[in-house]
Amino acid sequence: MGGSDALVVTFANRCYQYQLLRLIFGSEPNRELISIAASEPTRLSLAFSAEAGQAQTDVAASPQAPSLSFLNDLETRLAADPDGVIDGLRDEYTRLLLGPEALPAPPWESVYRTKDRVLFAPETLEVRRVYVEHGFLPKGYPHEADDHLALELDFMYHLAEQAQASYQEGDLAKTRTSLAAQQAFLKDHLLRWIDRFATDIQQAGAQRFYPQMALTAARLLHEDAATLAWLLEGLEG
DSSP states (O other): OOSHHHHHHHHHHHHHHHHHHHHHHHSOOOHHHHHHHTSHHHHHHHHHHHHHHHHHSOOTTSOOOOOTHHHHHHHHHHHHOHHHHHHHHHHHHIIIIIOSSOOSSOOBHHHHHSTTOOSSOHHHHHHHHHHHHTTOOOTTTTTSOTTBHHHHHHHHHHHHHHHHHHHHTTOHHHHHHHHHHHHHHHHHTGGGTHHHHHHHHGGGOOOSSHHHHHHHHHHHHHHHHHHHHHHHHHTOO
C-alpha cells in the first residue's frame, strides 16, 4: 500500500473491524448485527486486511483463520431461516460467553495470564490503568472486569476512531501518539492471550459462528499489529 488514499482506507477499515468485533463478543446476537457480520462489506474488509497484512509482514505464526466461506454460509442460512439462525446463535453465545455453566474459553485476559486462571488479578488492574490514562470508561464498568475481550476490543475501537479523526484533521503528531498507544496495547495485552482464547473455544463443540469468529479475530489482531507498524513508519516525520 502507499499514498494518502491507502491511509484513509486503512484508518476506516480498522474502525469498521474493531466496531464489529467488539459488538460480536460483547452483545447478544440480533438480526442486524449478524447480517452485518455476514455481509459482503465485512468479507471485503477481512480480505483487505489479510492482503495488507501479508504484504507488511509474515503472520503465519498466528492461528490459521477459517475460510470466509463460513460467512457466506451464514448469509445463506440467515436468508432462509432468520429466526432459527438467530435463536441458535443466541444459544451458542450464552453457552460460550455468558454461562451460567463453566465457560470453555473464558473471555478475560487475566484468566489466561494467571497461574490459577482467576479474574480481577493484577493484569486486570493494569488494563484499567491504561484505560484511565486514555480517558476511556468501559461500557460495562463497574459490572464487568476491565479485561473482558469485548472491552479490550472496544478500547482499540476508541483509539482507532481517535487516530482516524486526528489524521483527517492533519494532526500527525496526535495520530502517531494514538497509533503508538494501540500498538502497545496489542503487544502488552490482546496479543498475549487471544491465540489461546481462540484455540480453547474450538474445543467447545460449537459449529455455528463464534469459534470461527474467534479465529478470525486472532488473525485480525496479528494483521493489525503489522498494519500499525506500517502506519507509524509511514507517518514518521
